[in-house]
Amino acid sequence: MAKKNYIRPLDIKNGRIDMGHGAGGRAAAQLIEELFVAALDNPYLRQGDDSASFAMPLGARMVMATDGHVVSPLFFPGGDIGCLSVHGTINDVAMSGAQPLYLAASFIIEEGFPLADLKRIVDSMAAAAREAGVPVITGDTKVVERGKGDGVFISTTGVGVVAPGVDVAGVNARPGDVILLSGTIGDHGVAILSKRESLEFETTIESDTAALHTLVAAMLQAAPGGVRVLRDPTRGGLATTLNEIAGQSGVGMVLEEAAIAVLPQVDAACELLGLDPLYIANEGKLIAICSPESADALLLAMRAHPLGAQAVCIGTVTEDPHHFVQMNTRFGGRRVVDWLSGEQLPRIC
Amino acid sequence: MKYIDEFRDGAIARKIAERLAAEVQPGRNYSFMEFCGGHTHAISRYGVAELLPMNVRMVHGPGCPVCVLPIGRIDLAIGLALELNVIVCTYGDTMRVPASDGLSLVKAKARGGDIRMVYCAADALTIARQNPEREVVFFAIGFETTTPPTALAIRDAQRQGLKNFTVLCCHVLTPSAITHILESPEVRQYGTVPIDGFIGPAHVSIIIGSGPYEHFSEEYRKPVVIAGFEPLDVMQAVLMLVRQVNEGRCEVENEFTRAVDRDGNLSAQALVSEVFELRTSFEWRGLGEVPYSALKIRPAFSEFDAERRFELAYRPVADNKACECGAILRGVKKPTDCKIFGTVCTPENPVGSCMVSSEGACAAHYSYGRFRDIAIVAETA
Amino acid sequence: MCLAIPAKLVELLANDQAIVNLGGICKKISVALVPGVVVGDYVIVHVGHAIGRIDPEEAERTLELFGEIAKFEAQQAELAP
Numbered sequence: 001m002a003k004k005n006y007i008r009p010l011d012i013k014n015g016r017i018d019m020g021h022g023a024g025g026r027a028a029a030q031l032i033e034e035l036f037v038a039a040l041d042n043p044y045l046r047q048g049d050d051s052a053s054f055a056m057p058l059g060a061r062m063v064m065a066t067d068g069h070v071v072s073p074l075f076f077p078g079g080d081i082g083c084l085s086v087h088g089t090i091n092d093v094a095m096s097g098a099q100p101l102y103l104a105a106s107f108i109i110e111e112g113f114p115l116a117d118l119k120r121i122v123d124s125m126a127a128a129a130r131e132a133g134v135p136v137i138t139g140d141t142k143v144v145e146r147g148k149g150d151g152v153f154i155s156t157t158g159v160g161v162v163a164p165g166v167d168v169a170g171v172n173a174r175p176g177d178v179i180l181l182s183g184t185i186g187d188h189g190v191a192i193l194s195k196r197e198s199l200e201f202e203t204t205i206e207s208d209t210a211a212l213h214t215l216v217a218a219m220l221q222a223a224p225g226g227v228r229v230l231r232d233p234t235r236g237g238l239a240t241t242l243n244e245i246a247g248q249s250g251v252g253m254v255l256e257e258a259a260i261a262v263l264p265q266v267d268a269a270c271e272l273l274g275l276d277p278l279y280i281a282n283e284g285k286l287i288a289i290c291s292p293e294s295a296d297a298l299l300l301a302m303r304a305h306p307l308g309a310q311a312v313c314i315g316t317v318t319e320d321p322h323h324f325v326q327m328n329t330r331f332g333g334r335r336v337v338d339w340l341s342g343e344q345l346p347r348i349c
Numbered sequence: 350m351k352y353i354d355e356f357r358d359g360a361i362a363r364k365i366a367e368r369l370a371a372e373v374q375p376g377r378n379y380s381f382m383e384f385c386g387g388h389t390h391a392i393s394r395y396g397v398a399e400l401l402p403m404n405v406r407m408v409h410g411p412g413c414p415v416c417v418l419p420i421g422r423i424d425l426a427i428g429l430a431l432e433l434n435v436i437v438c439t440y441g442d443t444m445r446v447p448a449s450d451g452l453s454l455v456k457a458k459a460r461g462g463d464i465r466m467v468y469c470a471a472d473a474l475t476i477a478r479q480n481p482e483r484e485v486v487f488f489a490i491g492f493e494t495t496t497p498p499t500a501l502a503i504r505d506a507q508r509q510g511l512k513n514f515t516v517l518c519c520h521v522l523t524p525s526a527i528t529h530i531l532e533s534p535e536v537r538q539y540g541t542v543p544i545d546g547f548i549g550p551a552h553v554s555i556i557i558g559s560g561p562y563e564h565f566s567e568e569y570r571k572p573v574v575i576a577g578f579e580p581l582d583v584m585q586a587v588l589m590l591v592r593q594v595n596e597g598r599c600e601v602e603n604e605f606t607r608a609v610d611r612d613g614n615l616s617a618q619a620l621v622s623e624v625f626e627l628r629t630s631f632e633w634r635g636l637g638e639v640p641y642s643a644l645k646i647r648p649a650f651s652e653f654d655a656e657r658r659f660e661l662a663y664r665p666v667a668d669n670k671a672c673e674c675g676a677i678l679r680g681v682k683k684p685t686d687c688k689i690f691g692t693v694c695t696p697e698n699p700v701g702s703c704m705v706s707s708e709g710a711c712a713a714h715y716s717y718g719r720f721r722d723i724a725i726v727a728e729t730a
Numbered sequence: 731m732c733l734a735i736p737a738k739l740v741e742l743l744a745n746d747q748a749i750v751n752l753g754g755i756c757k758k759i760s761v762a763l764v765p766g767v768v769v770g771d772y773v774i775v776h777v778g779h780a781i782g783r784i785d786p787e788e789a790e791r792t793l794e795l796f797g798e799i800a801k802f803e804a805q806q807a808e809l810a811p
Contacts, residue, residue: 201755201756201757202755202756202757203754203755203756204754264350264753264754265753265754265755267350267753268350268752268753268754268755269755271350271353271735271752271753272735272737272752272755272757272775274733276394324719329359329394329395329396330357330359331357331359331362331395331396331397331400331580332359332362332363332366332396332399332400333395333396333397333398333399333400334396334399335393335394335395335396335717335718336716336717336718336719338715338716338717338719350736350752350753351736351738351772352736352772352784352789353735353736355793356793358796361796361797364796365796387733387734440777468777468778469760469777469778469779470777470778471760471778472778494734494776494781495776495777497763497779497781498760498763498776498777498778498779501760501762501763501779551734552734552774552776552781552782555734555774555781555782556781556782577792578734581796582792585792585795585796604792606785606788606791606792607784607785607786607788607789607791607792608774608782608783608784608785608788609782614763614764614781614782616763616764616765617763617781620763
């Protein structure tokens with residue numbers, strides 16, 4: 001067997017990314033082989049091509065989704081940019097009712113970024129992909145000069161396939177439909193905020209980042225045809241997501257504040273910082289809008305799944321030409337839950 | 350959360366609402382002004398309006414320090430950042446206030462201005478320490494609640510011998526604002542202000558105490574009830590005001606006894622008067638020049654005064670002609686009376702001061718209460 | 731802006747600093763404006779500073795005042811024909 005040309009392995013412990021790693025030459029190849037492929041390891045990547053090819057069922061409807069990840073800090077309680085990027089795109093694909101199949105990942109890394117941190121991120125991606133059963137089959141890396149990149153940015157694209165008869169889309173909500181929420185809100189945003197320098201506070205809250213595709217599959221099975229809309233309330237939170245859907249479907253909504261669960265520490269953090277949990281990002285929760293007849297079966301299926309244990313009905317869809325999302329407050333009054341205006345939290349996804 | 354949740358109890362809210370319904374005199378209209386941004390926010394966020402009797406109207410006064418900050422002051426801060434390469438530190442709420450030339454602090458930041466959001470004045474000191482070769486200016490806004498932390502920062506800067514830290518002081522005073530509303534000759538222009546009583550601000554009163562309102566309720570014969578922050582506090586205060594009006598009393602009552610007493614926080618007051626003194630006059634957005642309503646830095650601390658160090662000259666800038674903020678801040682018009690409310694002027698693109706901060710009357714109404722306007726329109730159609 | 735919140739003082743530190751706990755969240759703030767506060771006190775926090783102390787007796791009294799309304803209602807109900 002021919003002897004390989006590499007002199008010594010990557011110094012993961014003390015090494016840093018330099019411009020050579022992005023040049024496409026030997027250093028780049030070594031980085032890909034020893035760090036990326038070693039962690040993400042699958043037959044597609046081992047081929048060493050710039051692309052991956054796969055077969056699709058005949059006549060299948062495909063779904064494709066893409067996400068850029070610029071979260072700061074890179075490592076936060078409960079996760080990191082690596083697993084976040086895998087979960088995020090899997091979820092986007094799953095929200096169309098599709099089964100996610102493959103991921104592509106592209107990295108833009110800043111000169112000087114520690115290899116140890118990069119390995120930690122890529123290992124986390126690999127673990128998330130393995131656990132979800134959705135491999136990263138192709139990728140790319142680029143390096144930018146120091147000061148031009150803030151550590152690392154990751155972009156992921158996913159493809160999936162929708163089973164025949166499944167029609168889940170933002171335009172499908174109808175007056176009378178029921179709105180379900182899979183769990184507590186605000187966890188991810190608060191976990192990120194707690195690590196922001198100027199706001200530092202001590203908390204045990206962790207990000208809820210998770211891949212929701214198996215929960216979605218269980219739901220579709222429990223109520224075929226009953227699920228009209230699925231969406232994960234990421235940036236802008238529950239409020240923004242519901243307003244989007246109300247706009248797309250041309251309906252209004254009425255929510256019950258008492259039904260929306262918020263962990264006590266998330267509540268406290270929001271009080272302290274003057275934020276509203278309704279507008280804070282979630283990375284492991286979903287909203288489902290379903291036909292009234294299927295609500296019970298769906299809740300049962302959701303609660304049987306680890307990621308939906310606290311699933312609950314939070315409101316109903318109404319006839320409303322103004323597309324308002326209204327809420328009956330715990331206090332006994334009523335208010336509009338409007339779009340987020342301005343920016344509540346920078347760089348949380 | 351203790352001292353928070355108990356004061357948001359919906360069951361008690363209903364009880365107070367029933368009490369209110371029983372005590373308001375039929376055929377009589379009650380109009381109460383609150384001028385604490387926190388009260389505006391509490392009323393909107395919890396939907397308190399639904400629980401009040403139809404003949405009780407809540408009017409939002411000039412209680413939001415961001416909303417009353419005139420364009421000219423923000424222009425000064427933007428100028429410091431863009432022209433003099435100063436690091437400008439400010440609270441988050443100030444960032445989006447629209448100023449001249451279509452700019453705001455956040456837009457100036459996008460143009461390359463080094464403008465940083467801080468959570469507290471002490472953070473600005475830290476930035477000054479970390480950047481000894483740059484000038485750092487803390488753009489200080491706020492009512493009496495926020496002034497003591499700024500005073501502390503200036504005193505600490507002096508103790509630490511910081512040479513690159515100054516404060517652009519735009520702190521304003523509450524009682525003078527209320528007096529100005531009731532006294533202003535422009536009241537004749539807009540029509541009389543039918544305010545029957547005031548809900549006194551919660552946290553300003555912690556600092557200044559309930560004392561300062563006494564002269565003012567005697568002079569103008571209007572009842573004042575100082576209320577805590579939570580929705581139950583506000584409802585209880587409305588009940589106490591209704592009782593005063595019914596009984597013909599004009600007293601200062603304190604609902605927020607758990608945090609406010611007559612004297613207030615004396616150490617905070619002492620610190621503030623050590624560092625600051627009154628300006629003879631100061632422009633408030635929407636209200637014009639108000640005498641003895643704002644603070645400036647005393648000569649003893651002049652080395653920390655940004656206006657002196659950078660020789661800043663204040664230039665007043667007029668508001669948009671279509672903007673009804675002046676009348677809205679005085680309580681003579683409602684947000685929906687303004688022609689550009691919700692169309693040209695929205696939270697994303699605020700034209701006037703009342704839309705700028707989430708505590709401003711127009712912003713609060715837009716974000717939380719808009720659905721009620723539509724309902725009214727639909728019913729009368 | 732006018733945001734202020736009651737939190738429990740759990741630890742006093744040097745230089746007029748302290749740690750407060752609000753619903754399980756811990757944060758470092760300044761207590762320079764409230765000389766004499768002790769661990770266990772509830773303070774009102776605004777922009778990173780404690781600006782005042784909550785008087786627990788007055789708080790109790792205020793809640794009772796709200797509760798009186800409920801009692802009054804009950805009494806009225808009893809008196810009603």
